[in-house]
């Protein structure tokens with residue numbers, strides 16, 4: 481769902497509500513089958529490589545998309561705060577003046593202005609995602625709550641998942657693991673599958689890459705494992721590791737994670753997925769007037785991903801659970817003479 485549609489379609493919620501930044505339909509990467517993924521806004525980590533920078537702040541944000549702008553100046557005219565300026569470089573936003581009233585987004589003829597972040601009421605959101613239930617039924621799919629960090633809005637998330645379970649829908653939660661432990665008791669009873677990010681085991685390296693130590697993340701993951709050993713929900717646990725150049729893309733980092741999984745979650749992880757770095761999010765940083773340290777970083781090679789996956793398979797986990805996914809580039813030697821340098825998409 482387009483962000484402006486999300487913004488306009490939301491009626492003022494009367495009951496419990498949540499701050500979301502996107503509802504993505506027909507997703508095949510956030511759990512089994514065809515899924516509708518609901519992205520909660522606000523995150524407790526700030527990973528240097530974050531692919532969804534609009535997810536970090538818990539508040540709405542104004543985006544300007546240069547590629548859509550036709551330079552008509554309507555937004556500058558309608559802004560009641562005189563917060564916009566049309567320059568030779570495009571629209572400049574004075575974020576100190578902007579009150580996020582949404583007038584510019586409502587009047588822009590080319591949807592170049594967007595308010596990212598909308599409050600959704602529980603009934604409206606359940607109704608919205610259930611429009612896709614025919615896809616869920618045919619593909620053994622369902623609904624995934626992602627973010628941002630969805631467990632930072634645990635009371636709403638719990639009620640949302642509970643309502644979906646009452647409708648017979650498979651539920652998944654995609655989490656970075658950094659949230660107060662009490663949230664688990666609210667959310668897990670209504671969760672079929674947890675997709676859990678484990679980015680790094682060394683706490684100091686984790687702090688350097690994400691802004692926070694991983695102690696809470698590992699504690700919460702142990703709690704999930706203990707529940708599963710007791711036969712209570714979730715029924716299934718997937719681990720996901722972002723493989724990032726100059727950060728987590730080392731055999732030592734991957735083996736450290738595998739050793740921890742082998743020691744603390746024996747037999748409990750159905751899938752450990754290594755997710756290759758991608759550089760498709762650069763324009764999202766531009767829309768937020770932010771620089772991205774990875775903007776010139778090329779994709780990893782397929783050889784690198786296969787080497788790291790092999791290290792993972794020998795780290796103490798069930799080797800059959802290890803997979804890798806994402807776009808890769810051809811190594812320089814193999815690119816010689818090749819006219820199509822497009823990245824290779826793999827799921828192995």
Ligand code: SF4
Nearest residue numbers: 559578579581582584
């Ligand atoms: S959201 Fe409102 S205040 Fe902010 S730039 Fe747009 S029109 Fe101006």
Ligand code: SF4
Nearest residue numbers: 549550552553555588
């Ligand atoms: S109203 Fe939209 S298209 Fe016109 S200048 Fe503003 S952002 Fe660009």
